[in-house]
Amino acid sequence: MFSKETYIARRTQLKKTIGSGLLLFLGNEECGVNYADNTYPFRQDSTFLYYFGLSYAGLSAVIDIDNNKEIIFGDELTIDSIVWMGQQPTLSEKCERVGITHMLPSNATEIYLKDAIQKGQKIHYLPPYRPEHQLKLFAWTGEHPAVQQASLPFIMAVINQRNYKSEEEVAEIEKACIVTADMHLTAMRTVRPGILESEVAAAVAEVALAANYQLSFPIIATINGQTLHNHHHGNKIKSGDLFLLDAGAETEMGYAGDMTSTIPADATYTTRQKEIYDIVIASHEASIKELRPGVTFESVYDTSAKVIVEGLKSLGFMRGDAAEAVKAGAHALFYPHGLGHMMGLDVHDMENLGEIYVGHNGQPKSTQFGRKSLRLGRMLEPGFVHTIEPGIYFIPELIDLWRSERKFEEFINYEKVVTYKDFGGIRNEADYLITPTGSRLLGKQLPRTTEEIEALR
Numbered sequence: 001m002f003s004k005e006t007y008i009a010r011r012t013q014l015k016k017t018i019g020s021g022l023l024l025f026l027g028n029e030e031c032g033v034n035y036a037d038n039t040y041p042f043r044q045d046s047t048f049l050y051y052f053g054l055s056y057a058g059l060s061a062v063i064d065i066d067n068n069k070e071i072i073f074g075d076e077l078t079i080d081s082i083v084w085m086g087q088q089p090t091l092s093e094k095c096e097r098v099g100i101t102h103m104l105p106s107n108a109t110e111i112y113l114k115d116a117i118q119k120g121q122k123i124h125y126l127p128p129y130r131p132e133h134q135l136k137l138f139a140w141t142g143e144h145p146a147v148q149q150a151s152l153p154f155i156m157a158v159i160n161q162r163n164y165k166s167e168e169e170v171a172e173i174e175k176a177c178i179v180t181a182d183m184h185l186t187a188m189r190t191v192r193p194g195i196l197e198s199e200v201a202a203a204v205a206e207v208a209l210a211a212n213y214q215l216s217f218p219i220i221a222t223i224n225g226q227t228l229h230n231h232h233h234g235n236k237i238k239s240g241d242l243f244l245l246d247a248g249a250e251t252e253m254g255y256a257g258d259m260t261s262t263i264p265a266d267a268t269y270t271t272r273q274k275e276i277y278d279i280v281i282a283s284h285e286a287s288i289k290e291l292r293p294g295v296t297f298e299s300v301y302d303t304s305a306k307v308i309v310e311g312l313k314s315l316g317f318m319r320g321d322a323a324e325a326v327k328a329g330a331h332a333l334f335y336p337h338g339l340g341h342m343m344g345l346d347v348h349d350m351e352n353l354g355e356i357y358v359g360h361n362g363q364p365k366s367t368q369f370g371r372k373s374l375r376l377g378r379m380l381e382p383g384f385v386h387t388i389e390p391g392i393y394f395i396p397e398l399i400d401l402w403r404s405e406r407k408f409e410e411f412i413n414y415e416k417v418v419t420y421k422d423f424g425g426i427r428n429e430a431d432y433l434i435t436p437t438g439s440r441l442l443g444k445q446l447p448r449t450t451e452e453i454e455a456l457r
Helices: 004-018 046-052 079-085 091-097 108-118 131-141 152-162 167-190 197-210 271-290 297-314 322-328 396-404 414-420 450-454
Strands: 022-026 032-035 060-064 069-073 102-104 220-222 242-247 259-264 385-388 391-394 424-427 430-434 439-441
Touching: 004 022, 004 046, 004 060, 004 152, 022 046, 022 108, 022 131, 046 060, 046 152, 060 108, 069 091, 069 108, 091 102, 102 108, 108 131, 167 197, 167 242, 167 259, 167 430, 197 220, 197 242, 242 424, 259 271, 259 424, 259 450, 271 297, 271 385, 271 391, 271 424, 271 450, 297 322, 396 414
Parallel strands: 069 102
Antiparallel strands: 022 060, 060 069, 220 242, 242 259, 385 430, 391 424, 430 439
16 A cells, blocks of 8 residues: 555545545445356546545545544454464554545435435446445445536546556556566466467466465456457467467456556468568557657557558558558458557556546547557557557458448458458557656566567577
8 A cells, every 4th residue: 555645635635626525435245156256356446545544345435525533434354264364454444545534334324315315416337347336335335327417527537646656656557567577477478289278377376376366357368369359268279370469467455557568479481470470560660659748549559550551551561551441441451459458456457437528538539440449549648557469360250341341442442351261460559658758668568570589489
């Protein structure tokens, strides 16, 4: 945990921003996998962590701005809990660590909120992302889940604090990025023909767990990199395959790392693998050069896409003016996702609060295929932490669909593209901090070029 002063300062700033009303923070509960006592690993709500720092199940909190009260609601452990789970700090000790002096039992939450509603106080809450959150809101406020309306002022106030990472947050994210890099280095040394994807995933997970970290998201470890979020690990790696690893570590405080590597099954890349891989790296490097305050991330995405189009033109997959192809959306046959996303206490930071607010500052997103998947598009500012992750994919179903529709034939050479339907996909991802003068890579530099990766094989 950070010092209690950090959490006090965060709450103070939040109260000044919103000004009045009551702010409700829904902490998370334990969640059963297939019965109550067999639980998923507990993960506290990230906004609760940001303002209250306590990673314990069964807590909720209120900042009552009108009455100048900050309250944590929770219960002391019973002897049965201690027998099965071991001793924990008392509720009072937990609260003292984050500068809270007022605490009440869990069953007092409903009483407190209903009293506030009766007195005409405005109750602010964030978008509920778990069913139990919706049920609690229903019980505590009387609002049916179908009509529950999160507070936009609360959403924007939280985003406008959490988007700007402090020095101590950056240091914590950097710890996650260092272990994340070690996870990828392990994969580069492990991948080989004849083993299962699951064996690589296991070796990668071991690195995070050995550091006493968790995974920041389920590992993507696959020879079918053309499927963007492929969590299946049952295939055997064969000679000639490309292996895509997208994985990250999460520190004990909940801060995330997120990187992607694409590794040859064999000691070296084939000629056609190297040709496509080099285009992705050129796109990545061009994107990094654009990162600085005052530049919109969507313009960086445009740069990354134009480099991909130019590279694919040189190999005969595309034709025509690169800028026009990107404007029309023809590049999205090969590059159907955005360039990156905010990262912090969530690997897709604050995604539950809405991409349009977090990544686009409330401005409407494009509806164009590919561009609509931009999780981040807003102007960059010092303190932002985000990923850079261009990619090239040959998705057979998408190729067949666009070809049947004769889509973008002025830009796409389908006769060449269909010969690569068995290629798979390549993505390269690293994590960056926007500084006052540019950007800085977080963690340590992974081998990036084909030559650097082959040196580890």
